[in-house]
Amino acid sequence: MSEAKRLHPAAILFNFLKVIREFLFAIILGFITFRNESFSYFILIASVLIILMISYSVASWYRYTYRIEEDELRIEYGILIRKKRFISINRIQSIDLTASVIHRFLKLVRVKIETAGSGLGSEASLTAVKLSEGEQLRSELKRERVSADQTEEVVENQAPVRKITFKRLFLSGTTSGSIGIIAAIFAFVFSEMEQFIPDNIYESTINWVIGLSIVILIVLGVLVLILLWVLGIAGTMIKYGNFTITKNEKELFITRGLLEKKQLTIPLSRIQAVGIEESLIRQPLGYVTVFAQIAGGSMRKGEEFPTVLFPILKKSEVEDFLQEFLPDYASQHDSMTLLPKRALKFYLFRPMLPVVFLLAGVWYFLPQFIWVPVAFLIGASILGYLRFKDAGYHLTGERLTISYRRVSKMTMLIYHRRIQSFEKKQHKLHLKQKLASMKLSIIAGLGGQHFPIKELEEKDVDLLSDWYSYRR
Amino acid sequence: MRLPPKNTIAADAITVWKITAAISVGVLWLLTAAVAIVSYIFDFIYWYAVIAAIISSLCTYFFVFLLPKLRFKRWRYEIFDQEIYIQHGILIVSRTLVPMIRVQHVDTKQGPILKKYQLASVTISTAATTHEIPALLEEDAAELRDKISVLARVDEDDV
Numbered sequence A: 001m002s003e004a005k006r007l008h009p010a011a012i013l014f015n016f017l018k019v020i021r022e023f024l025f026a027i028i029l030g031f032i033t034f035r036n037e038s039f040s041y042f043i044l045i046a047s048v049l050i051i052l053m054i055s056y057s058v059a060s061w062y063r064y065t066y067r068i069e070e071d072e073l074r075i076e077y078g079i080l081i082r083k084k085r086f087i088s089i090n091r092i093q094s095i096d097l098t099a100s101v102i103h104r105f106l107k108l109v110r111v112k113i114e115t116a117g118s119g120l121g122s123e124a125s126l127t128a129v130k131l132s133e134g135e136q137l138r139s140e141l142k143r144e145r146v147s148a149d150q151t152e153e154v155v156e157n158q159a160p161v162r163k164i165t166f167k168r169l170f171l172s173g174t175t176s177g178s179i180g181i182i183a184a185i186f187a188f189v190f191s192e193m194e195q196f197i198p199d200n201i202y203e204s205t206i207n208w209v210i211g212l213s214i215v216i217l218i219v220l221g222v223l224v225l226i227l228l229w230v231l232g233i234a235g236t237m238i239k240y241g242n243f244t245i246t247k248n249e250k251e252l253f254i255t256r257g258l259l260e261k262k263q264l265t266i267p268l269s270r271i272q273a274v275g276i277e278e279s280l281i282r283q284p285l286g287y288v289t290v291f292a293q294i295a296g297g298s299m300r301k302g303e304e305f306p307t308v309l310f311p312i313l314k315k316s317e318v319e320d321f322l323q324e325f326l327p328d329y330a331s332q333h334d335s336m337t338l339l340p341k342r343a344l345k346f347y348l349f350r351p352m353l354p355v356v357f358l359l360a361g362v363w364y365f366l367p368q369f370i371w372v373p374v375a376f377l378i379g380a381s382i383l384g385y386l387r388f389k390d391a392g393y394h395l396t397g398e399r400l401t402i403s404y405r406r407v408s409k410m411t412m413l414i415y416h417r418r419i420q421s422f423e424k425k426q427h428k429l430h431l432k433q434k435l436a437s438m439k440l441s442i443i444a445g446l447g448g449q450h451f452p453i454k455e456l457e458e459k460d461v462d463l464l465s466d467w468y469s470y471r472r
Numbered sequence B: 001m002r003l004p005p006k007n008t009i010a011a012d013a014i015t016v017w018k019i020t021a022a023i024s025v026g027v028l029w030l031l032t033a034a035v036a037i038v039s040y041i042f043d044f045i046y047w048y049a050v051i052a053a054i055i056s057s058l059c060t061y062f063f064v065f066l067l068p069k070l071r072f073k074r075w076r077y078e079i080f081d082q083e084i085y086i087q088h089g090i091l092i093v094s095r096t097l098v099p100m101i102r103v104q105h106v107d108t109k110q111g112p113i114l115k116k117y118q119l120a121s122v123t124i125s126t127a128a129t130t131h132e133i134p135a136l137l138e139e140d141a142a143e144l145r146d147k148i149s150v151l152a153r154v155d156e157d158d159v
Helices: A010-033 A039-062 A101-105 A131-149 A166-174 A179-201 A205-240 A315-325 A341-365 A371-390 A428-433 A458-468 B013-042 B047-074 B112-116 B138-151
Strands: A065-069 A072-077 A083-088 A092-098 A108-115 A124-130 A161-163 A244-248 A251-256 A262-267 A271-278 A287-294 A307-314 A392-396 A399-405 A409-415 A421-426 A435-444 A447-457 B076-079 B083-088 B093-099 B103-109 B119-126 B130-137
Touching: A010 A039, A010 A101, A010 A124, A065 A131, A092 A131, A101 A108, A108 A131, A124 A131, A161 A315, A166 A205, A166 A307, A205 A307, A244 A315, A251 A307, A271 A315, A271 A435, A287 A315, A287 A435, A307 A315, A341 A371, A341 A435, A341 A447, A371 A399, A392 A447, A392 A458, A399 A447, A421 A458, A428 A435, A435 A458, A447 A458, A458 B093, B013 B047, B013 B112, B013 B130, B047 B083, B076 B138, B083 B130, B103 B138, B112 B119, B119 B138, B130 B138
Parallel strands: none
Antiparallel strands: A065 A072, A072 A083, A092 A108, A092 A262, A108 A124, A161 A244, A244 A251, A251 A262, A271 A287, A271 A409, A287 A307, A392 A399, A399 A409, A421 A435, A421 B093, A435 A447, B076 B083, B083 B093, B103 B119, B119 B130
């Protein structure tokens, strides 16, 4: 495949859509300002603009060519200023084929090529290529790389594959509820209880009328909640439909999406940490999400950080999953070193403090609504207690496991060599109590991610820093 | 890592911090003056001006006179062959370990105030974090930068 090729003509459409999107604001603004007077001029200018855009789209499609030559992917583009981009095959980290709804309709794919270099977009993105050709391109770029490496041995064993079942997908949708919905339900139950008490005491007609309107309100509220819930289910199912993860010698492949088919390649060497998330709804049901923090990658919208490795798994299945896909991160254990009892007061104090201020404010200004901050206070103390209970760490050789909770409980598995820096923090109050906080940083995406665990036993933090220290 | 790091930063750091704080506090005093003038012209209650003056003097005391000394007392660093060890913080004492092999680049920086006292600060960046050692003697800063950059030149296996 050494002759220069153009993209599929549908790329013109994608170019055009992209340009339109950039000018959409100006067009709408123009439409609003010139609506009454000089509307014909607006139409004239707009049509000239659109013709210009179309010709631009056609020209940029015409001038965009790609070919594979001398172990390089060579792309030439630019209408007036010719630009050439040569990407050495050895430097390519991942080749992803994704397809939007339009792509799928026309049996096309978008080929995204990424190198290790961090940047906002991908290194190269071929907007529209025939599916067969996209696959051929990928295998070509891959094959070249393997033969260049020479170290790779083709092992003829089955590559592990895991697919999401429909049942699981549905379950994942139903339990994907964000904290907002939980809060809504919570507030709801409370408002109901509040109305329940006066109804029993005053049985006058006025209250009956109020009760009636409240019934209507409740019904409306329930409907809205159900709607949100259904939307949540639909959203999750579209996003994670056909979720498949495959492992190949050095990479994980993820394809997902019911309408828009997305593909993601994760080189194993770029995984910085593996995490297990137990959200408030899923935790009691025993389900978790497995994700990974990955270095680099393109920070485009629609790509999530951290990267979900599997949207929903039973807690008992995690071990098998890791064993199969990331054996380095397997063999977990439950014996975490937890926080000492005397750390609890710090954990209770932190979330409750702002609520106490709120309580004082409400008590002063709106004493009839005092139950709202009281409910929040109870919520905050429960959250504080859960955070205290779930924080901990465990050391196994070179691997550190930490667990903590903001809202969802997170368990992170991190290797010593992935940690970028370690910090021990101590407050005057901590010093007296022989407590200390720690913070470790890893690379995630284009920046860093920091994991603090507060109020550990001081000797535990010292132990961890000795473990981390390179100075023996 | 029980022992704190050995080296202190340059003693002139206190002066530099005092000057920097004085400039910020100066803005506060200007605002206070503005409040006073406005209340004088429009016959407002002079309490606003008094409160502003109290806030400004408190800030002056804390940020110009008290904190720089405390901060200097706490600021320590030590460079080992394998890692950088930094301690700082007034109320919350934090001790940071940065392994040499994780260092991506080192910078020295010098603003006009630091330059006047022949000082410079050293910034150490990893892929995920940045750490700054403020106000070292110029030659120390340059030496430190070169030393770290040599020590950081370890072959990386990945990332």
